[in-house]
Amino acid sequence: MTCSMNINAIRYAKPHARVRAMISELVTPGQKRGLVVSPGLEDALRQLYSTTYGTELAGVPTDGIRLLPVEKAFERNLVNAYDRVIRSLDGPPRVLVVEMLRRCEVDNLKAILGGVVTGVGAEEVGPNLLPLGRLSRLRLDDLLAARSVTDVIDSLGNLHYARVLRGALDRYEHEQSLFPLEVALDLYYYRHLWSVVEALPSSDRAIATRMMGMRYDVINVDWMLRYKAIYHLSAEEIFNYTLPYGYKIDDEVIHRAGSAPDLSSLIAELPDPYRQLLQPLTKESGNIWQLEVGLNRYLWHGAKATLAGYPFQIGVILAFLFLKEAEIHDLKAILEGKRYGRSPDEIVAFLWGEL
DSSP: OOOOHHHHHHHHHHHHHHHHHHHHTTTOOOHHHHHTSSHHHHHHHHHHHSTHHHHHHHOOOSSSSOHHHHHHHHHHHHOOOOOOHTTOOOHHHHHHHHHHTHHHHHHHHHHHHHHHHTOOOOOGGGGGGGOGGGGSSSSSSHHTTTOOOHHHHHHTTTTTTHHHHHHHHHHHHHHHHHHHHHHHHHHHHHHHHHHHHHHSSSHHHHHHHHHHHHHHHHHHHHHHHHEEEIIIIOOOHHTSHHHHHHHSSOOOHHHHHHHHSSHHHHHHHTHHHHHHHHHHHHHHHHOOHHHHHHHHHHHHHHHHHHSSSSSSHHHHHHHHHHHHHHHHHHHHHHHHHHHOOOOOOHEEEEEEEEO
C-alpha cells in the first residue's frame, strides 16, 4: 500500500463508515421491483413507509392526486443525506460536497425567476422550493416577495448569482424568455463546481476529475441534444452554452457535434461510449427522454463499479451521492407511472438504476 493510500485510509475512515451505513439504507432491488409491480399508487406509497423515506413521508398527504408533497419529501431526504455526508468530511472534500448540494440552490432560484416572469404567486412557487437548512444562503422570503427580475437580483445581495444574472439581463429583456437567465446560472454553477474539483488534493483530484468529468460529459451531451432538437440553436450558440470541461467531451467534440444537422449526426460525432450507447436508442425512437435515461444508466453503472473498488477515497462518496440521486429520480418515475396507470415495463423504461 502506498503512502497516499495510507493517508487516505486515515482521512476517509469516518466518511467511509458513514457512507457505507447510508448505502445500506438505499432501496433494495427487491423493494424497487415491489414498487414497480404494485397494484396502484396507494400501495406503492404504503411500501415506501418501510424504507428510509418513511420519516419524511410521515404526515405528507398521499391522496393520490398531488404527488408534489411526496416528491418534496424525497428531496428533503436527499438534502439530509448530503448533510450527513458533509458532517463527516473536512477540508476540500467537504467544500466539494457542499458545492454539489448547491445545485438545489440554483434550482430554487430558477423556480423563483420562473414564478416572477410568469406571474405565479409566492403561494404556488414556495411549495416547489427545497430549503437547504443550515447550508442555505438564499433569503427565500425576500426572493418570493420579488415582483421583477431586477427585484430578484437586488434580493441576492453580494451572492455571485446577482452578478451572473445582471450579465444576462439585456438578453432576457430582448428575448423576454427565461432561457438566457437559466443558462447563465447553469454555466456559472458548473464552472464554479469544476474549480472546486481542481482544488482537491492530488490524491483525490484524479478520481474526482474522472467521475465528475463523466457527469459533465452527460450534462454536455444532454444539453447539446436539447439545444439541437428543442431550441434549434446554431453551432456557435451550442458551443457558447456548453461546458469546457469533461472526461471525453472536449471543445473539439462540441464544435463538431454542434455543427451536425440533426440528432443522429450529432450523436455520430460523439466519442465512445456515448456514441455506442445512444445510436441504438436513436434508431428506436430518438425521444430525448430515452436518450437521457441511457446516459444516466451509464453513470449509474459507473457509480456501482466505483463502490466495488478501493474504499478509502472520494470516489466512493461521489458514487453514493449519484446513486442516491438516481434512486430519488426512480422513485418519482415509479409513482408517476402508477398515477397514470403505466405498465411495469413502461415504468422500467424511465428508470436510471437496474432492478
